[in-house]
Amino acid sequence: MTDSPVAPVQVPGTVLTVRRTGAYHTITLVAPGVAERFRPGQFVALAVGGDESSMLTRRCFFVHEVKPEYGGTVEIVFAVRGAGTRWLAALRPRDILDVVGPLGRPFPLPRHPVRCVLVGEGHSGAALFPLAAVLRQRDCALHFVLGGTDSEHVYGTRAARRIADSTSVVTEDGSLGQRGRPEDLVAAVVEEVGAEVVYACGPTETLRAVTRTAAQYDLPAQVAVEEPMSCGTGVCMACALPVIDDEGVTHMARSCVEGPVFRGERVRWDDLGTIPFDAYGAPRSVLPGSLS
Amino acid sequence: MTDSPVAPVQVPGTVLTVRRTGAYHTITLVAPGVAERFRPGQFVALAVGGDESSMLTRRCFFVHEVKPEYGGTVEIVFAVRGAGTRWLAALRPRDILDVVGPLGRPFPLPRHPVRCVLVGEGHSGAALFPLAAVLRQRDCALHFVLGGTDSEHVYGTRAARRIADSTSVVTEDGSLGQRGRPEDLVAAVVEEVGAEVVYACGPTETLRAVTRTAAQYDLPAQVAVEEPMSCGTGVCMACALPVIDDEGVTHMARSCVEGPVFRGERVRWDDLGTIPFDAYGAPRSVLPGSLS
Amino acid sequence: MTDLETRIGDVTLPNPVMTAAGCGGTGRELGRFFDVGKLGALVTPSIMPSPRAGRPAPRLTETPSGVLNAAGLQGPGIEAFLTRDLPWLAEREARVIVSIAGGSVGEYAEVARLLADAPGVAAIEINTSCPNVEDRGSMFAAHPSAAARLVRAVRASAPRRVPVLAKLSADVTDIVGVAMACADAGADGLSMINTLHGMAIDTDTLRPRLAGITGELSGPAIRPVAVRCVYQVHAALPEVPIVGMGGIRTGLDALEFVLAGASAVAVGTATLHDPSACVRVLRELDGALKERGIDRLADVVGLAHKPAGSLYRRIDPNVGLAVADTAGTGSTEPIEQETTQ
Amino acid sequence: MTDLETRIGDVTLPNPVMTAAGCGGTGRELGRFFDVGKLGALVTPSIMPSPRAGRPAPRLTETPSGVLNAAGLQGPGIEAFLTRDLPWLAEREARVIVSIAGGSVGEYAEVARLLADAPGVAAIEINTSCPNVEDRGSMFAAHPSAAARLVRAVRASAPRRVPVLAKLSADVTDIVGVAMACADAGADGLSMINTLHGMAIDTDTLRPRLAGITGELSGPAIRPVAVRCVYQVHAALPEVPIVGMGGIRTGLDALEFVLAGASAVAVGTATLHDPSACVRVLRELDGALKERGIDRLADVVGLAHKPAGSLYRRIDPNVGLAVADTAGTGSTEPIEQETTQ
Numbered sequence A, B: 001m002t003d004s005p006v007a008p009v010q011v012p013g014t015v016l017t018v019r020r021t022g023a024y025h026t027i028t029l030v031a032p033g034v035a036e037r038f039r040p041g042q043f044v045a046l047a048v049g050g051d052e053s054s055m056l057t058r059r060c061f062f063v064h065e066v067k068p069e070y071g072g073t074v075e076i077v078f079a080v081r082g083a084g085t086r087w088l089a090a091l092r093p094r095d096i097l098d099v100v101g102p103l104g105r106p107f108p109l110p111r112h113p114v115r116c117v118l119v120g121e122g123h124s125g126a127a128l129f130p131l132a133a134v135l136r137q138r139d140c141a142l143h144f145v146l147g148g149t150d151s152e153h154v155y156g157t158r159a160a161r162r163i164a165d166s167t168s169v170v171t172e173d174g175s176l177g178q179r180g181r182p183e184d185l186v187a188a189v190v191e192e193v194g195a196e197v198v199y200a201c202g203p204t205e206t207l208r209a210v211t212r213t214a215a216q217y218d219l220p221a222q223v224a225v226e227e228p229m230s231c232g233t234g235v236c237m238a239c240a241l242p243v244i245d246d247e248g249v250t251h252m253a254r255s256c257v258e259g260p261v262f263r264g265e266r267v268r269w270d271d272l273g274t275i276p277f278d279a280y281g282a283p284r285s286v287l288p289g290s291l292s
Numbered sequence C, D: 001m002t003d004l005e006t007r008i009g010d011v012t013l014p015n016p017v018m019t020a021a022g023c024g025g026t027g028r029e030l031g032r033f034f035d036v037g038k039l040g041a042l043v044t045p046s047i048m049p050s051p052r053a054g055r056p057a058p059r060l061t062e063t064p065s066g067v068l069n070a071a072g073l074q075g076p077g078i079e080a081f082l083t084r085d086l087p088w089l090a091e092r093e094a095r096v097i098v099s100i101a102g103g104s105v106g107e108y109a110e111v112a113r114l115l116a117d118a119p120g121v122a123a124i125e126i127n128t129s130c131p132n133v134e135d136r137g138s139m140f141a142a143h144p145s146a147a148a149r150l151v152r153a154v155r156a157s158a159p160r161r162v163p164v165l166a167k168l169s170a171d172v173t174d175i176v177g178v179a180m181a182c183a184d185a186g187a188d189g190l191s192m193i194n195t196l197h198g199m200a201i202d203t204d205t206l207r208p209r210l211a212g213i214t215g216e217l218s219g220p221a222i223r224p225v226a227v228r229c230v231y232q233v234h235a236a237l238p239e240v241p242i243v244g245m246g247g248i249r250t251g252l253d254a255l256e257f258v259l260a261g262a263s264a265v266a267v268g269t270a271t272l273h274d275p276s277a278c279v280r281v282l283r284e285l286d287g288a289l290k291e292r293g294i295d296r297l298a299d300v301v302g303l304a305h306k307p308a309g310s311l312y313r314r315i316d317p318n319v320g321l322a323v324a325d326t327a328g329t330g331s332t333e334p335i336e337q338e339t340t341q
């Protein structure tokens, strides 16, 4: 497992605060042990629904912020999507829920100060802030590109403006910043600032497009994927996607342990939802002539 | 169906207050429509666990009090027993849960003022108070016998003393009142006050014993049973128990619609947990010689 | 207006939502919560030739997202049903599907015959999950031949105008085989699924929780099994109407069964939890169809089998396709080969 | 101290709690949460002769109190397993039960043979739920004869000292028949149950939720079915050790399986929900036994079958007893006749 450098913990998390931020909910949990282990890009896996819940899979969320207070707090920002996130949104201070984290492979960090473009879409923008904080410590230049469907669905523009050297905002309906999608801006920002690396977090389409743009400029893209997960700990194989390894072989890689951060150009974006015929262990073709 | 005289309602109930009373929890719900339909001895069936609950059966509780405020409130008193009551105990004001009620056959009321003994054990004592209020209106004399395992598990001694002509208290460990079980006191109270009817609510053993005592004095016993229920509305057949009808035939009667109040001597206490061989529709014996 | 009409054999129902047998009482119980005439149909508890007292208590226990019951078909028998329950339902203009049960083929046939002249019987549903006392207690539904014999006898005893539905059990190695046998034997439709055979043990008493020791599992817990059965049988017998059931709690659950191939749906355990479940499911289903721009329920029966778009999307040489995958498939059964359906 | 020791064939395990095949990863994943050497045994995902990429996404979906998966046995194949995963487990002194799978009897036998000399293999578990490519994709577990042939071949390929467990599917008409065939064919024990065949349809896309269309249902939802299977098979084969599984989430759930007749238990889906589930279940089981004054786990294996007290209590002429009831029983199968067990 090209896994998290330190082992995760499993602890009862106590809700400290629940707030609304635009279209999103922000929950801060006291979850001792997670904060000091956390590295940017990692996520936590939460049990939802309480003791007698009918919901058995974990819900995974990027960590927006950790603090050392109360033995360690963790903050997540999320959109209500289905029953699990609806339950989370209804939590109140002092409620307790099981937290596993930090999980997954974090963003690799540059050794030297470099010029970074950080691309985030919707709630996923939240995952960029711990990264930005660390990059700042390393004297990197930071350029944010934040997008979303509308002004309500762009996360962190204010915080980005505080911390970054530049912040570009884009919405699909033009209600905030420019009209368009984050990937539309990336090329311009990369050129303008002379970027040396691109970090991105968001839906698949965005990551694919950002990866393509970065490749055009010969830049590495480090992308954090949000593939549907079930356990978050690597045991269920639900989150596998085709990724090319160092030897050029495609593996079905579990995004919860081998990701969520991947080098963008290693992910076979066009083959998501398939087992590529040349993947390691792919079924032997029934039509050898036509497929191999 | 020898059922509730008026149809029940199904409404979202809003938690008004949750309090502890001794070993018990008291919840007051705003549940419009239940209060005005309610008659003493009836119960409500609550859905527990929320929208994504794995618990599908209703939890049934006697109504302790109804009030006309806020469109009608309902109060229940309950002991935490398993996952459903644990969930109920953790409710907070403004929480919402589905309420069906009032359900079941209420206590028959005397036409004339009579001397009544009201026997309650544990949380079930709570069910006697709406009955007591109505009997009081009809100028009946009220004599309470309240019991429980210990002082924490006797409900309503203070309220009983306020409303009743006499109140006898008994606990198994003697920590409150006399030492013993409620049925031990019933004969003495019946004799002393010249009782004309006995009402009782509590565990099966108590009801059986109280019925026997009442029979010795040739008094009618009206008992409210707490057989395990699942739907509370009469569709699932879970709550059937052998009861003798007016023609002397034993039927498997659903305690949620034909009860929970039965005439004590009609219930075949010794045959609970069986299908009596002479019950209507009992399986034809495989050993006709030995069984019939 | 969404057109919710559905057909089961020669009978047309105004909407597809029914009570499941044994979960809707006599109609009177639910009649306190809604007008039973508004249902697509009311399916009765399984009616037997004689009155039955059922099983001793405890009869029902809760399991995760399910219930396990061993009530033992307590019921009044066909005569009391005809004189007491059916007229009440007829008065309310409810469409009644009478579920029938027995210990032998003859008993089923007898009940069907007695129903022949009863007014207001929209259809007969054969509960094939009863043990056959003439075959060492083996459940009719367990063997295609036994199920077929039962269907043939009931079909022969019931008037031609009354459709006969065979209700199948999923506790078999090959439900498609049983379904085909029943259809060949003259069943006008299939109801599926009945409960799964299960058990629970009380860790306090260290004894089985039910007096009947084993019992019958129902509720949302079994929904994936039920949807799979409906999907498989509809694939094999696309022209046979199916009443889908097993864990339906919401309108979307009902839609799931329709997409799998059910022409109608029945709500069972959910009614124990929510006495208004049937009318709520109907309302939610109607809303869900509207929301999806579906004008006619009948248009989407079995849709999950054949959405051209998705079908073609799946045929991608890179996929190492379903077809190719079948050969080496692991713990899962061979997957349906969509292209052949 | 409670004595938690349990025996499967010639192997003694310090405690009865295992991971279920395919739900405990390679050991490394859970090793981050607890010492896998503390488990009764670690059961591996089913190992096949060659590496396997599994099925396309989506592979897993949540259902009420369950999950439905079609991951397709993604795995490294036997060689990589022997060189990479097994040594890691051996180092941690974990007792390893290797689950094996294949597309033909020959493939299973091949994997078993390659395991013969591997150090640290405590037992082999045969995943009989795979489709047999030599029998038109029919699952081995579906037919007693096919299952028996498979067990015989694996038993012959594995060293005598390594117990062979046959893991059974509950998707059959008669699991007792399959169990008997496997025991006769030389299985030293039985694992049950594997997942139930199921399906879910997405009501937004109107398509099956899983790329594999149908999938495999597990979790607490199926526990009543699993307990019933263990109870029935233990009644028929009291001397054959059973590893019980299916929806175990707590120590009390584990105890339920033990009372039904399991000598050991495996925790599957619960580990997806709680990575510490196995050790928690072990701790809770230990506590539950203590609380009940039970000193030896082995003493209560199958206890629900034979508590003299209750047994005699049930024989009451007034009951219209279980025995009498069997004849006319309704939607439920004939109940076990306790007196004959």
Ligand SMILES: Cc1cc2nc3c(=O)[nH]c(=O)nc-3n(C[C@H](O)[C@H](O)[C@H](O)COP(=O)(O)OP(=O)(O)OC[C@H]3O[C@@H](n4cnc5c(N)ncnc54)[C@H](O)[C@@H]3O)c2cc1C
Residues within 6 Å of the ligand: A043, A057, A058, A059, A060, A061, A062, A063, A076, A077, A078, A079, A080, A081, A082, A083, A084, A085, A086, A123, A124, A126, A225, A226, A227, A228, A229, A230, A260, D062
């Ligand atoms: C690494 C990672 C980080 C994430 N970070 C965030 C975040 O910071 N903020 C945020 O709002 N959301 C985030 N998501 C998505 C979030 O996990 C899902 O929105 C959430 O699980 C949906 O749960 P639900 O019960 O509301 O929805 P449902 O659709 O009812 O979920 C049902 C099941 O599908 C799984 N699932 C469905 N969609 C997703 C998805 N997109 N990703 C993962 N699992 C899914 C759920 O875990 C659950 O098992 C992240 C996902 C991943 C994998």
Ligand SMILES: Cc1cc2nc3c(=O)[nH]c(=O)nc-3n(C[C@H](O)[C@H](O)[C@H](O)COP(=O)(O)OP(=O)(O)OC[C@H]3O[C@@H](n4cnc5c(N)ncnc54)[C@H](O)[C@@H]3O)c2cc1C
Residues within 6 Å of the ligand: B043, B057, B058, B059, B060, B061, B062, B063, B076, B077, B078, B079, B080, B081, B082, B083, B084, B085, B086, B123, B124, B126, B127, B225, B226, B227, B228, B229, B230, B260, C062
């Ligand atoms: C008519 C009636 C009135 C009642 N009134 C009260 C009351 O006023 N106060 C109070 O504390 N309790 C009362 N009970 C008992 C109460 O319903 C149970 O304690 C409660 O359902 C247990 O739920 P649980 O989830 O905590 O326990 P669990 O044991 O987990 O319950 C599991 C299942 O068993 C059923 N069940 C178990 N025991 C009982 C029981 N004794 N009665 C009914 N269902 C049971 C539950 O409904 C549920 O379906 C009453 C029961 C009935 C039938």
Ligand SMILES: Cc1cc2nc3c(=O)[nH]c(=O)nc-3n(C[C@H](O)[C@H](O)[C@H](O)COP(=O)(O)O)c2cc1C
Residues within 6 Å of the ligand: B235, B236, B237, C020, C021, C022, C023, C044, C045, C046, C067, C069, C071, C073, C099, C127, C167, C193, C194, C195, C217, C218, C219, C220, C222, C245, C246, C247, C248, C266, C267, C268, C269, C270, D331
């Ligand atoms: C309490 C109860 C009683 C039932 N009685 C019958 C019956 O009399 N006849 C029958 O064919 N099925 C009976 N069933 C099975 C249901 O009709 C239905 O097939 C099954 O419960 C699955 O649907 P559900 O999950 O919606 O309940 C009964 C189920 C329950 C829970």
Ligand SMILES: Cc1cc2nc3c(=O)[nH]c(=O)nc-3n(C[C@H](O)[C@H](O)[C@H](O)COP(=O)(O)O)c2cc1C
Residues within 6 Å of the ligand: A235, A236, A237, C331, D020, D021, D022, D023, D044, D045, D046, D067, D069, D071, D073, D099, D127, D167, D193, D194, D195, D217, D218, D219, D220, D222, D245, D246, D247, D248, D266, D267, D268, D269, D270
């Ligand atoms: C994600 C997943 C993967 C599984 N993989 C295997 C497997 O490789 N081999 C096998 O025999 N069973 C496999 N199973 C079945 C489990 O071992 C177990 O028999 C079943 O899930 C029931 O137990 P549970 O309810 O505790 O999960 C798998 C189950 C799940 C959920």
Ligand code: FES
Residues within 6 Å of the ligand: A228, A229, A230, A231, A232, A233, A234, A235, A236, A237, A238, A239, A240, A254, A255, A256, A257
């Ligand atoms: S989510 Fe289970 S392996 Fe990744």
Ligand code: FES
Residues within 6 Å of the ligand: B228, B229, B230, B231, B232, B233, B234, B235, B236, B237, B238, B239, B240, B254, B255, B256, B257
């Ligand atoms: S509790 Fe369902 S019929 Fe009485």
